[in-house]
Amino acid sequence: MNATTAMALPAIERFKPQVVCPRPYQLETPDSYLARLCAANVIDLDHIRRRVHARRTRTRRPDELGYVINELGGPDIRHFHREYARTVPQLSVKAHMAFAVQPRTRPACSRCVHGVSVDAYDHRLFMICLKHNRWIGHRADEQQQISDLGLRTVERRFRQIATTGLISNQFHDGVTAALDRHAPVLRDGLWLGKQRQSHPQIDRYPALVRILTTIADYIDEYWPIEREIRTVHRRPEQARLYRSLRTSLAWLGGPAATWKLIDELVAVVIDSIIARSVEFAPDLDGLRLTSG
Numbered sequence: 001m002n003a004t005t006a007m008a009l010p011a012i013e014r015f016k017p018q019v020v021c022p023r024p025y026q027l028e029t030p031d032s033y034l035a036r037l038c039a040a041n042v043i044d045l046d047h048i049r050r051r052v053h054a055r056r057t058r059t060r061r062p063d064e065l066g067y068v069i070n071e072l073g074g075p076d077i078r079h080f081h082r083e084y085a086r087t088v089p090q091l092s093v094k095a096h097m098a099f100a101v102q103p104r105t106r107p108a109c110s111r112c113v114h115g116v117s118v119d120a121y122d123h124r125l126f127m128i129c130l131k132h133n134r135w136i137g138h139r140a141d142e143q144q145q146i147s148d149l150g151l152r153t154v155e156r157r158f159r160q161i162a163t164t165g166l167i168s169n170q171f172h173d174g175v176t177a178a179l180d181r182h183a184p185v186l187r188d189g190l191w192l193g194k195q196r197q198s199h200p201q202i203d204r205y206p207a208l209v210r211i212l213t214t215i216a217d218y219i220d221e222y223w224p225i226e227r228e229i230r231t232v233h234r235r236p237e238q239a240r241l242y243r244s245l246r247t248s249l250a251w252l253g254g255p256a257a258t259w260k261l262i263d264e265l266v267a268v269v270i271d272s273i274i275a276r277s278v279e280f281a282p283d284l285d286g287l288r289l290t291s292g
């Protein structure tokens with residue numbers, strides 16, 4: 001920056017460190033953290049948000065909110081980059097997305113955060129809080145205690161699959177949506193729990209995790225995460241997947257009940273494999289944004 005520009009752009013007014021600096025919760029988004037930090041110090045949140053917006057416009061830094069949080073006494077920018085990176089497959093991490101203006105979020109377990117409203121990054125790393133036996137869901141009003149403690153084993157299995165990096169959010173949600181659509185036909189074939197909760201997502205969780213495990217095993221065998229995917233030949237891949245899923249998902253019911261679901265699962269898996277092959281392609285935009 002030369003002298004003329006420096007004169008035209010006065011130095012950015014920095015924020016003062018605050019007295020109370022709460023600890024960030026697991027996977028908490030910057031905006032959620034900022035709201036709690038402001039509440040703890042009785043600062044007007046909307047005023048701070050307006051100033052963040054004005055500063056972002058001037059500096060053109062996508063993670064301006066991170067600088068502000070750090071000046072106020074909160075964690076540094078890298079903390080949020082790391083937390084965000086945990087929620088997306090390694091290949092598609094674009095650090096600045098940790099500070100997306102309108103990120104997709106999930107609520108934190110309301111028991112863990114003592115009833116305060118805390119938004120976490122939209123993740124598929126866990127569905128049940130094992131500390132509180134609480135189904136977390138995607139909205140705060142979906143949370144409830146689980147009565148079937150067998151779900152704790154299911155949850156541990158789910159977490160194992162989640163750490164493989166084979167299950168993206170889109171993939172997980174695609175399989176869940178397919179199950180929801182075909183649940184009326186599958187009926188009891190879908191029921192693997194011990195005690196019904198009258199909550200469709202919880203009641204189908206054991207079946208969902210079993211299906212995700214089957215598909216993750218398939219992908220791991222034929223398209224392991226370490227392998228670069230340059231070309232996917234759709235037809236032979238479809239044929240192989242149909243053969244594999246018809247056998248491994250026979251527990252869901254006979255062909256008359258499952259063929260439509262299997263059609264959809266094959267499509268979801270192929271989309272997921274193709275999405276990974278695209279991620280291996282040079283991403284100039286990503287390189288530019290993550291180098292700063």
Ligand SMILES: [Zn+2]
Binds near residue numbers: 111113130131
């Ligand atoms: Zn909890």
